[in-house]
Amino acid sequence: MKECITSKQMVALITLTRLSTGLSIMPTIDIRPYNQDIWIMILVSIIYTTALMTPLLFLANKFRSSTMIGYFQIIYGKSIGKVLGFFYGLYFLINSFNTATIQSELIGSSILTDTSESLIVIAMMLTCIYCVSRGTISGLRSVEVLAPVSLTIVIILMMLGVNNFKYYLLLPIMADSTILDINLGAMELSTYFSEVFFLTMFIPYLENKDDINKILVKSAIYSLGLLTIIVIICQIIFGVEYLKHSNFPFLIYARSIDIFDIVERIDSVAVVAWLITSIYRVSSFLLISVAAFREIFNKNKDEKIILLVLGLILSSTTLYAVNTRSVIISRGDILFLKNILFVFFVVIIPLISCIVYFIRRKSIEGKGSYN
Amino acid sequence: MRFKKKIIILNILVVTVLLTSCTGLREVNDLGIVTTTAIDMDNGEILLTHEVIVPESNTSISTGRGNNVVYVQSKGKTVFDAIRNATLIFDRKLFLAHNRIFILGEEFAKQGIGDSFNFYVYDNEPRESAYIVVAKDAKGYDVMGINGGLSDSPGKYLFDIIENYQLNLKSRDFSLVEFLRYYLKDANPVTAVVEHIQQREINKEESQSIKDSLNVVGGAAFKGDRLIGYFDSDEMKGFNFIIDEFKNGLIVFETPDELMEESELIADSGIYTVVEVKDSSTKNRIEIIDEELHLKIDVDIKGVLIEDMKGLEVSNKDILHSVESSCSNQVKNHIRMAMEKAQKEFKTDSFSIGNLVHIRYPDLWREISGDWESVFSDLEYTVNVKTDLVRTGLLNVPINIKKELK
Numbered sequence: 152m153k154e155c156i157t158s159k160q161m162v163a164l165i166t167l168t169r170l171s172t173g174l175s176i177m178p179t180i181d182i183r184p185y186n187q188d189i190w191i192m193i194l195v196s197i198i199y200t201t202a203l204m205t206p207l208l209f210l211a212n213k214f215r216s217s218t219m220i221g222y223f224q225i226i227y228g229k230s231i232g233k234v235l236g237f238f239y240g241l242y243f244l245i246n247s248f249n250t251a252t253i254q255s256e257l258i259g260s261s262i263l264t265d266t267s268e269s270l271i272v273i274a275m276m277l278t279c280i281y282c283v284s285r286g287t288i289s290g291l292r293s294v295e296v297l298a299p300v301s302l303t304i305v306i307i308l309m310m311l312g313v314n315n316f317k318y319y320l321l322l323p324i325m326a327d328s329t330i331l332d333i334n335l336g337a338m339e340l341s342t343y344f345s346e347v348f349f350l351t352m353f354i355p356y357l358e359n360k361d362d363i364n365k366i367l368v369k370s371a372i373y374s375l376g377l378l379t380i381i382v383i384i385c386q387i388i389f390g391v392e393y394l395k396h397s398n399f400p401f402l403i404y405a406r407s408i409d410i411f412d413i414v415e416r417i418d419s420v421a422v423v424a425w426l427i428t429s430i431y432r433v434s435s436f437l438l439i440s441v442a443a444f445r446e447i448f449n450k451n452k453d454e455k456i457i458l459l460v461l462g463l464i465l466s467s468t469t470l471y472a473v474n475t476r477s478v479i480i481s482r483g484d485i486l487f488l489k490n491i492l493f494v495f496f497v498v499i500i501p502l503i504s505c506i507v508y509f510i511r512r513k514s515i516e517g518k519g520s521y522n
Numbered sequence: 523m524r525f526k527k528k529i530i531i532l533n534i535l536v537v538t539v540l541l542t543s544c545t546g547l548r549e550v551n552d553l554g555i556v557t558t559t560a561i562d563m564d565n566g567e568i569l570l571t572h573e574v575i576v577p578e579s580n581t582s583i584s585t586g587r588g589n590n591v592v593y594v595q596s597k598g599k600t601v602f603d604a605i606r607n608a609t610l611i612f613d614r615k616l617f618l619a620h621n622r623i624f625i626l627g628e629e630f631a632k633q634g635i636g637d638s639f640n641f642y643v644y645d646n647e648p649r650e651s652a653y654i655v656v657a658k659d660a661k662g663y664d665v666m667g668i669n670g671g672l673s674d675s676p677g678k679y680l681f682d683i684i685e686n687y688q689l690n691l692k693s694r695d696f697s698l699v700e701f702l703r704y705y706l707k708d709a710n711p712v713t714a715v716v717e718h719i720q721q722r723e724i725n726k727e728e729s730q731s732i733k734d735s736l737n738v739v740g741g742a743a744f745k746g747d748r749l750i751g752y753f754d755s756d757e758m759k760g761f762n763f764i765i766d767e768f769k770n771g772l773i774v775f776e777t778p779d780e781l782m783e784e785s786e787l788i789a790d791s792g793i794y795t796v797v798e799v800k801d802s803s804t805k806n807r808i809e810i811i812d813e814e815l816h817l818k819i820d821v822d823i824k825g826v827l828i829e830d831m832k833g834l835e836v837s838n839k840d841i842l843h844s845v846e847s848s849c850s851n852q853v854k855n856h857i858r859m860a861m862e863k864a865q866k867e868f869k870t871d872s873f874s875i876g877n878l879v880h881i882r883y884p885d886l887w888r889e890i891s892g893d894w895e896s897v898f899s900d901l902e903y904t905v906n907v908k909t910d911l912v913r914t915g916l917l918n919v920p921i922n923i924k925k926e927l928k
Contacts, residue, residue: 260646280529284525284526323880390706393707396702
């Protein structure tokens, strides 16, 4: 059987993992314009997201048989390429850490309140490390099965909230925000779309490499479209202000569902849907981090030491973080750094790479083995 | 392969441990399951009274009706402090996930409840769907321990009569999540009110001649998080019409004498006619007329003529139209009473009319929102009510008049 992944699987993975933060901390509500027009900002961010990814997409289309770590080595030469690859590997690990800590805090605050944080982290990390050990192809195939489960749960939950809609909470569109607010917010939100790296790291496995652009646009539309609906529903039920006060808005939403005293207290169902998205997010970032380091150290894809080492680093840092602070609260302190890192890794380095590629195009194309 | 197997086995073991709840387990017999909480102030401290269910398996306590709950009182500097202090005198840890009602003592409600309610939102155990009621002229615990109905426990009795509001609309149900919506939006909540009443005991087999009951009637108006007064039952009908929640109540009004002029009455001592509302919808519109804000309240009622005491020839269309008109006038009265109280007595927008201004005139809202309460107090309004009687029950002519066929 051919070892490849389909475009559908890739879209499902990016959509699912992008939804993970929306279903947990919903950072969107803390982004400009901070009011009832957030949904417009989310829709506008589809354009910015696609625009910001242009350099990465260009490179991905040019080097269809390499991961981004591979084509950096082609563009910059082995040494600089490996140094850049190393930093990208670390960046992926940071993303995995970010999700893992939020996941632990949500589980600890919602369904396993009396369970030790350490136990939660260890169980979660073992699961993720196991998922990564199964490899890229297995992981992407399983997405095809579990993404519909998770998305169906989310959609059903959204429908079950209909009788809690409070239309008096609806406020006029664009009455309290400006075009500038919307655009600044959309730009900020687009810096949350780090899932693009799944695409750039899994390109060699893609069955149809002509679909690269389509995959990104589709997954941006699907994930941000769903996020728009989730935000609108939560705002209709809780109002703008109450939503802002909540650490886990979607969980609070699921807690509020009560259909004729029959369907109620189903927040654990929401946690299941969210767990699926989160496990994929943590695992996928760990997987691409492992893949980056394997490529840097010229190891094959069955090599396990790097997975173990990175898994241990991720587990211990996550354990340390969740046992020493509230991750949700501390996120505010590192938000600026996170955005800087995003711009650096998603826009600046790929942009410079494009420029270097154009300068060195003849010598790179002369090698002829990149495409 | 060995690595994979180890990971799988380890994973299964950990997940198995988690799934069987072997960590953080809480047995029912170790918990004090709270169904109702009363919150009061006592010498500057929070006084909590919890109604706790006695599990049926606990044979040391009688489980007969009325005795299947116990009451636990504890004090503390904060709500959580008081909850934990309960374990000093009560042998179970209080479990709040099944708490369905918060009863606020009047004194506590007047002092402001926003600061004290933080715990119930911080913690994941209490449910936001729990109702909030204010104990009128009483401490919260004064209305606990009373079961005037057939419910299993006093808490369940109170819960059930709160939910009965839909049958009369003289009160409302109001949950914690609703309170948060209003409070965080700088709006003014109106919660249900509960009173302790005493009635004559009819059952002569009972030793007491007086029976204790609860009466959930009226609404407690808050300004922000502070109780400022009460709407009575008729005003609450008007309130429910204004906020478009009057879906299934009764409109009781005096039957105009002129309607009976042509009828041959058998009995004529009655006064009232009753319309049961089957559906109603209210559309509130805010407009600027002569540079002044003007509120238009349009109510559309579909109802059933369910009772008349004076003898109405309802098969006569003109009479039926007159009844519709009288019903509409009564609804207008209810609405005016509610508006009057909010504008003149409370000087508080309890109906979220400000939201309408925000929606319709956002620029104007930015100017006046800081002073909205005083603008609201002088707000002009028009009430239009249209009633359609779509049924007259099983009779076309009531039994207290003669039907003459021509």
